[in-house]
Amino acid sequence: MKKLEMYCLTVNNNHAKIISTLGYVPVGLGKNITSNLFVRDNSNSNISSKNDFYGEYTFHYWLWKNMLTKIESDWIGFCQYRKFWCEKEEKEKDISFEKFNKIILKQIPEEYKSYDVILGEPLFLKKKNIIKILKYGKASLLKNPLNFFSKNHTIRFHFDMFHGLGNLSKAIELLDLEEKNDFENFVNKNVSFNPHNMFICKSKKILVSYYESVFPWLERCEKIFGFENLDSYGLKRIYGFLAERYMSYWFQKYAKFKLMPIYFKDISDFKL
Secondary structure: OOEEEEEEEOOOOOOHHHHOOOOOEEEEOOOOOOOOOOEEOOOOOOOHHHHHHOOHHHHHHHHHHHHHHHOOOOEEEEEEEEEEOOOOOOOOOOHHHHHHHHHHHOOOOOOHHOOOEEEEEEEEEEEOOOHHHHHHHHHHHOHHHHHHHHHOOHHHHHHHHHHHOOOHHHOOOOOOOHHHHHHHHHHOOOEEEEEOOOEEEEOHHHHHHHHHHHHHHHHHHHHHHOOOOOOHHHHHHHHHHHHHHHHHHHHHHHHEEEEEEEEOHHHHHHHO
């Protein structure tokens, strides 16, 4: 049995070889993927047609419906072609492929094995400069003027500013009752979240429970936001952005978690 099954998601058709060389499973998302070396999200039970709006979550849906019960590894993880797990923080960006291959996560460290889930180190929502606030968040600021003086923005204020004023509130109203109040408190009080829809999970049971919570919620959100009028990046990927915040909340609530650094490096920089 493998100790870790790491799925590396990409939209680049040329990444299959390099991802496989890393020992990860190459996952191809989007219309530009034609290589049969990728695991795809468009077979059997799938929502692949929603990829422009759901991002990584079309693969999560496919995995949940078609593959999850067949995976025999101890841990199941997810990374992206520009974001990778790293045991220790690495600041150098211009590195060789050999060094990169050594520093990214290949097995779960001993000190993590008593945990259920590994999450990325939190992204703190630092106060934006006044020009950015007036450009993206004027309505949010008028609604909550005290946020201007805060060192960090709350998850709610940040979401209102970049993904549509009031959209997070509308989505929260569609949550099951046992999650609604707790998630609302989470976004109102917290000034950080675990970013990029990246996590590593040891328990299939926990992972299934997460999928059974997040996907019905996102489907209900479709009745409000739809797909037709999502004309900017902040709105077009609204389902992925909602899931990103919810992921932090849900795993922190239901799982014993530990943090790990995420290393930013585009594997397109490497030529094999």
